[in-house]
Amino acid sequence: MAKVYELLSRQLIGLGSDTIFGLVGSGNFFLAESLVTHGAKFVAARHEAGALAMADAWARLTQKVGICTVHMGPGFTNIITPLVEAAKARTPLLVLTADVSTGAVTSTFAIDIDALATASGAIPERLWKNSTATQDLVRAYRRARYERRPVVFVMPQDIQAAESTAAVIAPEDNAYFSVIPDRSILEKIVSLVRDSRHPLILAGRGSVLAGARAGLEKLAEAIGALLATTANAHGLFAGNPWSIGIAGGFSSPGAVELFRQADLILAFGASLTVWTRRHGRLFPESCPIVQIDLDPAALHRQYPVTLACVGDARATAEALLELLPDKPVGQWRTPSTLQFIQEHSWINTPFEDASTENTIDPRTLSLFLEQNLPPDRILVLDSGHFMAYPVMYLSVPDEKGFVFTQALQSIGFGLPNAIGAAIAYPDRLTIAATGDGGLLLSLSELETVARYRLPILIVVYNDAAYGAEVHHFAPMGWPTSTVQFPDTNIAELARALGMHAFTVRTQRDLESLREALSDRSCYPMLLDAKVNPAVRGGEWFDLAFEGH
Template structure:
């Protein structure tokens, strides 16, 4: 057995079924070996796109995303996606070819381990042929346990060296998620016992914990409303007491209700400035309990009255037990009237003046029409940009795996790769990559990837022929914005050139071909939606408040 084969076999034996990448001379044998071990390979057109496909796959499936790159520039091309995955705590394994450490000079030589760690990832290395299998297993385990990306650097001089056919692999016991301390649970229960209007706010940590059932049980016992961060969107889909996303994407009803709460229980949410609307979302007198696996996260971005270090699901279970022991049960803000109000005041129910023109469609009208046309079983992956709020506000998702939000690093150009990864992760659902024209052009090569694999996905492009966020931020200040406006791009034509189906939309009637496509789903459908560039997103003022 060679080192590359050992790497491939270890990963396949531990459940890796799919991986992504871009093949060069440095990682050719590793990619080949992992394919021969049984994993299916999807080849991207750029390493950043490949990492984002792995990231989107991990978020939509709940499994580890795996990617492979060439050494040097192959690795650095992947850095923006790797940083997004690190900030999001995505379980992702990057198999990166690397120059041997003893190499004195090479065009490709760079300290990949140091760069990976500066980006927030874990750096591991295949140390020798004898340890290759063990090193691979350790790297995979670390990304699963630590819930963040791991870069396994594979020196190119080792990849084809012989190694033991049956390496000694250490036995690793199954781990239970960490439970909180009894005193922390008691302090949280004390606050819950005296609260009359609590809300449970669930973030990315709650998603990774799979904590929906436990959080809903806690909310029912104390009469709490439910909300999520953008990263947790969909976790409480269908629950009649969920007010949606808390923060810049909050509906008017959510803002109204969250301004009345007296206790916020944040599970796996950092309480960053976007989530709390720069400290204005919740009343200043509301008490705050923050639950997180990372003790350094508690109180780091927002004041807290009680901190609980522990897994979200385990912490919620223990709080329910403590409240049961005390005989506490409350209705809070819950009731039939509240249910009716929440169901009647979604974002799509809020009145607005349609600003469509003969040449362009209002992005809100577009989003609502698509929400009606698309199947309920869907995965919505977004990009970053002026349009960003529309998919989150208007496109419903079936659960927390149905919303992929690669905005932890706020980079434009990541959404198309995420949508491709989600399409591969969940072929039972329609994947919708909701992106802007700027992000679409940055990642244009991956449109060919989606077409090459005949992925039945929708690429929804909110095309305002500009970097809209900059137009709407700086334009009203009197600054010239010619540098962030561009000639219109015909994405429908580009889609056809890449082997996909493309349509141009200027009104809801132009979406008729979508209905026909849904019946056949023979490869990607690109919707070039010419949105009115004069419509300013509701959430943009909130986003730029800190500038």
């Protein structure tokens, strides 16, 4: 006989959940304390939205079910925005939320959690009674894991505190997803490959989840294809000389030129959004597109492709290899193409430095960071006008080196996402690239960074504005006083919390930081970079607002 909250904590530990993010109130206090007692690492956030965003990033990088716990009532309503982001992104999360006791319909905390969860795109599950406590929890956990969606597990207080004889259920790891299309479909793909001279393999997040890098690289070599990724799979082909980077708004001008020469796109685990396709202008109109995805609902959803089939990215790539001719059929992998790729990366694309006496060009800042930060890193990107510059100039070592929570296009997730990333991989330097708007929106979590002394570099591209709105509406003749603000001394805020923090206005300021940036004991660190607000995002920025 044990308290239900005790059984729930044992069950979570038994399922392998050793890291919990959350904010504790009276409704989830006993569960949280019990989890810590049983050996779980509890990461205490300062805001519930931050806690869920941390769990989201942690889950994306570790490919495990992220766990977040919050109080009832406002504790739950505070997580709605990051919950919608996670639902749109299909992140496997288990949200343990308290609820009022059974029948407490007049409690000020009483809300329809199930309805709010459903409206957010999450799956509501519930702790029904003390005798089924562990069964209820395991069911919710499995749904999060196998359906790859956030599950909100509602825990009434009276049932949490009840006694139960329910047994902890042993974990089962017997689910496999190695789905291969029928041979007839594979042969259709091979036929398209044989007719192609400039094939390109485009890998999305589904390829990351499938561990498909090796298989896709072998397939690309066999058919003479170039390689590219969506933004969410950035880093998957890091170091491969035939990779041309991200497809979409973040593509370099040289990469765009190559994309427009493609005569076959093999998209593995990629949803083919308007951003990836540059609103239909990245690939030639006549270019056939084959979409391979484990989720049938993803096929044709964003774009009517030439051929769509259900399949695991790695298994399908390996199956195609067995049917291909011995010699590559493509004609793209030539010394001249390789030289073009190398010479036309963002790093080698020239720009005119627009730094002034008091502001730094965001491109100059980003390029300096690329040259002076350790390569074993995780780049976490917030949203805003600045967001392309870190992607353009800061390389990542692999698919675990990039966090991009932009399914909802909200600002303010960058800092808590970085905390989740740093907890997942503390041996790497996590770079949180954010604007002043996003940083100030999540300012409470700056204390969390300082409290845990996390290996994080926070780079604030500070233009004292919501720069995206300024650069979008000002050219139309609109005043922008509502989206511009007095300069904020963000470095001073960080120093008040005990962090190393520096204000950057010039190249000289950057040069003075070389030693500190190379000293791991100086982290966490914040750079309040006063960027030149006149530097406007390029084509990617216009694409972002197209069809907004």
